[in-house]
Amino acid sequence: MEIYCQRCNPRETFKIPDFSFEEKKKLQKLNADSPLQAINAIRTLHAISLKDAKFVISHINPKYKVCHRCQKSLNEDEYTTCPNCRSLNFNWNLNS
Template sequence: MIKSCKRCGKRAYQIPEFTIEEKKLLTALKIDHKFMEAIDKIRTLYGVEHIDAKFSVMHINTIYGKCNRCNVDYLKGEYVECPKCKSLNFNWEMKNE
């Protein structure tokens, strides 16, 4: 899928269709501040450009429903724009399955 972020400029980015396992792994890597490892994982799995993988990693929420940028805490939906700051959020809800 193609997504853009109003806070990041006008460029559109290629976002892979992540599996639940990949979402869990990437979220854990972001929480642990392993950004390059997460970027490399996306590039290895999906063959996307570095800039697209970086865009994905930088927009992953570490807490469901909470904006990465301004901390609004009522986001709903998986790929959602924050109503306050207009930042795109990968708002992945991952239940223990």
């Protein structure tokens, strides 16, 4: 899937792998502990560029339905744009 962030650069798209539920859980935890390790993990799991891996990590929200940038409420979409700051959020519901 290709996706973009209205806040970062709406003219540039990034390739996002189709992550499994377990990969999402692992990446969210790694991102909270060490974003650098999370970037390395994405690149190990999927053949994506460093630029795309950094994009993914910088847009994962640590809490479901809360914007990673401004902490405002989000909808339930898995990939959603914050209505307040216009930042893309990887809004993964991992509590299931």
